[in-house]
Amino acid sequence: MPLSGTSRIDGRGHLTIGGCDAMELAKEFGTPLYVYDEALIRQNSRRFVESFKQSGFAFQVAYASKAFSCIAMAQLAAEENLSLDVVSSGELYTALQAGFPVERIHFHGNNKTEEELRMALEANVGCYVVDNFYEMELLHDLASTANKRVNVMLRLTPGIEVHTHEYISTGQEDSKFGFGVSDGQAMQAIQHALAKKQFNLLGIHVHIGSQIFDTTGFVQAVRIVRAFLDRVHEEMGYEVQVLNLGGGFGISYTSEDDPVAIEAFVETITREVAATWDERDLPRPEIWIEPGRSIVGNAGTTLYTIGSIKEIPGIRTYVAVDGGMTDNIRPALYQAKYDALLANKASLPPAETVSIAGKCCESGDMLIWDIALPKVNSGDILAVLSTGAYGYSMASNYNRLRRPAVVFVQDGEAELVVERETYEDLIRKDRKRAVLSQI
Numbered sequence: 311m312p313l314s315g316t317s318r319i320d321g322r323g324h325l326t327i328g329g330c331d332a333m334e335l336a337k338e339f340g341t342p343l344y345v346y347d348e349a350l351i352r353q354n355s356r357r358f359v360e361s362f363k364q365s366g367f368a369f370q371v372a373y374a375s376k377a378f379s380c381i382a383m384a385q386l387a388a389e390e391n392l393s394l395d396v397v398s399s400g401e402l403y404t405a406l407q408a409g410f411p412v413e414r415i416h417f418h419g420n421n422k423t424e425e426e427l428r429m430a431l432e433a434n435v436g437c438y439v440v441d442n443f444y445e446m447e448l449l450h451d452l453a454s455t456a457n458k459r460v461n462v463m464l465r466l467t468p469g470i471e472v473h474t475h476e477y478i479s480t481g482q483e484d485s486k487f488g489f490g491v492s493d494g495q496a497m498q499a500i501q502h503a504l505a506k507k508q509f510n511l512l513g514i515h516v517h518i519g520s521q522i523f524d525t526t527g528f529v530q531a532v533r534i535v536r537a538f539l540d541r542v543h544e545e546m547g548y549e550v551q552v553l554n555l556g557g558g559f560g561i562s563y564t565s566e567d568d569p570v571a572i573e574a575f576v577e578t579i580t581r582e583v584a585a586t587w588d589e590r591d592l593p594r595p596e597i598w599i600e601p602g603r604s605i606v607g608n609a610g611t612t613l614y615t616i617g618s619i620k621e622i623p624g625i626r627t628y629v630a631v632d633g634g635m636t637d638n639i640r641p642a643l644y645q646a647k648y649d650a651l652l653a654n655k656a657s658l659p660p661a662e663t664v665s666i667a668g669k670c671c672e673s674g675d676m677l678i679w680d681i682a683l684p685k686v687n688s689g690d691i692l693a694v695l696s697t698g699a700y701g702y703s704m705a706s707n708y709n710r711l712r713r714p715a716v717v718f719v720q721d722g723e724a725e726l727v728v729e730r731e732t733y734e735d736l737i738r739k740d741r742k743r744a745v746l747s748q749i
């Protein structure tokens with residue numbers, strides 16, 4: 311896999327990211343370590359924004375903070391003029407702590423609790439993506455009590471099956487998310503939302519899945535949504551002001567992946583919306599999208615120290631690292647594939663095929679099966695590439711491992727943006743019981 315962004319191999323055969331030697335980062339901050347190429351996050355963001363500017367559409371690019379949420383990332387997204395998709399009070403809290411402009415925060419989720427909705431109302435978030443009838447009533451009641459009028463989008467399930475792992479496919483009818491178009495719930499939801507006086511119905515939202523490689527699903531989504539809106543128009547005279555097409559733009563993790571470029575996604579979406587709306591002589595809507603992975607995925611690299619190496623003659627060599635499914639659950643959860651290199655031997659040719667194991671008490675805790683690397687030794691630093699999305703954000707403390715630190719690197723400078731958890735952090739919420747007399 312070619313290296314992305316500012317990642318290079320220097321004269322000593324060391325991997326460098328943002329002008330920083332990965333070996334020195336590992337020494338200074340310890341491992342496992344998430345390293346983010348700040349320039350690449352900014353570049354990915356700008357590619358979306360610039361493509362939309364060229365299209366002439368009014369737009370919002372809302373970074374889906376579920377892909378990687380921390381205060382520094384929310385600050386960066388704000389600086390890049392992105393909006394922010396949050397899906398829980400925790401993500402909202404992080405954004406608020408970062409000082410993210412609240413009018414550009416969009417609140418998602420299929421089961422927003424009363425507490426979460428109260429917090430969002432208190433903060434005056436820019437928009438609620440209402441997912442179901444329960445939420446619609448709850449939000450309306452709370453908004454009435456607070457005497458606030460809120461911007462609302464309705465999430466629809468358009469009935470599209472995209473080519474991706476079933477766990478991350480969300481547009482199909484049989485989904486926990488959204489109002490179904492074909493079963494009539496979407497139509498009913500529009501009627502209900504329009505009748506609610508505390509709601510300003512901005513438009514509708516669809517998200518068809520994640521890690522999508524081509525534009526077909528998005529074109530289909532626009533057509534299905536427009537056909538649905540034609541019926542809405544006929545029955546209720548309502549037209550959307552905003553069309554939110556969600557996220558899901560794929561990235562390449564290994565050389566087997568071949569997603570279309572960011573520009574091509576935006577170009578296809580805007581062309582399709584322009585065509586379908588112009589055909590009907592309707593004013594073009596604002597287009598919102600919610601990229602997560604495609605903003606941060608290829609900007610993240612995880613550094614690990616290699617420890618034990620177990621050779622089973624004629625079968626396999628297990629090379630174990632000091633992290634695993636706790637800092638990257640994706641291989642265990644979705645059989646996701648990653649590429650990696652030895653940060654201290656990056657210019658040496660492959661010499662053996664090994665499998666990279668994590669250190670958790672699970673046979674399934676494997677990060678990479680069968681990867682060709684130079685001769686591996688304990689103490690080498692392994693760099694797993696493109697771990698920027700859904701790595702840190704899905705990390706856990708299984709086996710009471712401490713969540714790794716996160717650094718942003720740029721122009722030869724490394725900045726610690728999330729500290730490594732301490733042992734104290736691990737037991738911070740534990741209550742010690744009074745000593746039991748029998749022991």
Ligand SMILES: Cc1ncc(COP(=O)(O)O)c(C=O)c1O
Nearest residue numbers: 374517520557558600601602603
């Ligand atoms: C509603 C919604 N928006 C945006 C995203 C971000 O997706 P991705 O990281 O694939 O761009 C997701 C996750 O799939 C989502 O569920």
Ligand SMILES: N[C@@H](CCCC[NH3+])C(=O)O
Nearest residue numbers: 376478520521640699700
């Ligand atoms: N967490 C998933 C994607 C889910 C996207 C959120 N709806 C992944 O790592 O690929």
